[in-house]
Amino acid sequence: MEEWKKLVRDTVNTPEKLAAIFDVDLDEIKRVHDVFPIRINPYYLSLIEEPGDPIWKQVVPDPKELIRTGFEEDDPLGEEDDSLVPNVTHRYPDRVLFYVNYMCPIYCRFCTRKRKVGDPDSIPDNNIEMGLDYIRSHPEIRDVIISGGDSMMLTDRKIDYIVGSLRDIEHLEIIRIGSRVPVTLPQRITPELCAILKQYHPFYINTHFNHPREVTPETEKACGMLVDAGIPVGNQAVLLRGVNDDPTVMVDLMKKLLKIRVRPYYIYQADLVYGTDHFRTSIKTGLEIVSALRGHISGLGVPHYVVDAPGGGGKIALIPDPVVSFDDEEIRLKNYEGNTYSYPSTSFYDEDW
Numbered sequence: 001m002e003e004w005k006k007l008v009r010d011t012v013n014t015p016e017k018l019a020a021i022f023d024v025d026l027d028e029i030k031r032v033h034d035v036f037p038i039r040i041n042p043y044y045l046s047l048i049e050e051p052g053d054p055i056w057k058q059v060v061p062d063p064k065e066l067i068r069t070g071f072e073e074d075d076p077l078g079e080e081d082d083s084l085v086p087n088v089t090h091r092y093p094d095r096v097l098f099y100v101n102y103m104c105p106i107y108c109r110f111c112t113r114k115r116k117v118g119d120p121d122s123i124p125d126n127n128i129e130m131g132l133d134y135i136r137s138h139p140e141i142r143d144v145i146i147s148g149g150d151s152m153m154l155t156d157r158k159i160d161y162i163v164g165s166l167r168d169i170e171h172l173e174i175i176r177i178g179s180r181v182p183v184t185l186p187q188r189i190t191p192e193l194c195a196i197l198k199q200y201h202p203f204y205i206n207t208h209f210n211h212p213r214e215v216t217p218e219t220e221k222a223c224g225m226l227v228d229a230g231i232p233v234g235n236q237a238v239l240l241r242g243v244n245d246d247p248t249v250m251v252d253l254m255k256k257l258l259k260i261r262v263r264p265y266y267i268y269q270a271d272l273v274y275g276t277d278h279f280r281t282s283i284k285t286g287l288e289i290v291s292a293l294r295g296h297i298s299g300l301g302v303p304h305y306v307v308d309a310p311g312g313g314g315k316i317a318l319i320p321d322p323v324v325s326f327d328d329e330e331i332r333l334k335n336y337e338g339n340t341y342s343y344p345s346t347s348f349y350d351e352d353w
């Protein structure tokens with residue numbers, strides 16, 4: 001049996017298995033698990049150094065998940081409303097999210113799709129064919145993001161079928177997979193899988209590291225294999241209280257990602273999802289982190305900090321405002337050290353100069 005399949009087989013997926021490893025309150029864990037299931041594979045489990053650390057917080061159920069704070073909804077981004085067929089979210093004119101699997105290598109406690117992950121009923125029998133038909137019949141779609149759950153938990157054959165069928169659609173220009181597998185089950189990235197994926201260029205992967213301790217020899221190897229197969233690998237982190245809501249941690253994460261050839265792409269402000277409010281930070285914290293990145297790391301390592309607008313408005317980027325003043329003659333700008341610089345706001349060749 002392949003190593004990754006053994007890790008999936010030996011996954012901690014019940015409160016009892018978790019209580020056999022850590023000193024946790026079994027009843028409390030059971031109450032949370034009944035609503036939002038546990039799943040931690042032995043590789044990711046091995047990264048936990050002590051209870052309550054940034055790895056633990058991402059996977060061990062917390063009774064706070066059951067608290068309704070008044071901020072949250074089950075589907076705050078209106079993904080279901082933007083779906084004409086189940087599991088294809090068509091929000092932007094030219095690109096869609098295609099949800100193909102309910103299973104993940106771990107179940108992240110902060111997941112935006114907590115309402116679906118781990119639930120086999122979220123995938124109807126003919127899910128893949130319905131999605132493919134929808135994309136085939138909409139020539140305005142140029143870009144598809146295969147999402148989940150995690151498509152890389154499927155078999156090589158099934159992944160080959162899905163990506164290959166998409167590649168046969170003439171109007172599709174790029175194909176992307178969004179997957180936490182390279183981070184949380186890096187053993188799944190095998191030479192066979194890379195050989196399949198590299199047939200379907202232009203093909204991109206966005207993965208999801210949240211903490212520098214997730215950058216290990218195993219994840220470095222997995223990301224290196226993907227990049228060597230010609231697949232650009234980007235990172236979409238989520239800003240999480242108690243995990244990475246600290247400029248030092250985020251600067252360290254971005255530097256480590258660049259070293260393993262993963263390009264930081266987004267930092268998400270946490271969505272207003274039921275069961276995750278204890279992870280959410282203020283917007284101010286996010287802006288402070290982006291300020292700390294700018295100037296202290298190459299532009300290659302500075303992701304966009306985005307809020308996914310509630311109700312399906314799409315992603316909106318926030319930047320710390322560098323404009324001190326701006327009129328017809330000059331713009332005055334603040335740099336990363338807080339010094340102010342003046343720049344002409346017109347060009348000699350402007351028509352109305």
Ligand SMILES: *Cc1c(COP(=O)(O)O)cnc(C)c1O
Nearest residue numbers: 089090091092095096097145315
């Ligand atoms: C994030 C997202 C995309 C892709 O957005 P990019 O900014 O192109 O990476 C597409 N559809 C939906 C519904 C999304 O949430």
Ligand code: SF4
Nearest residue numbers: 104107108111149180
């Ligand atoms: S791997 Fe992704 S989809 Fe799965 S639980 Fe984690 S954040 Fe959610």
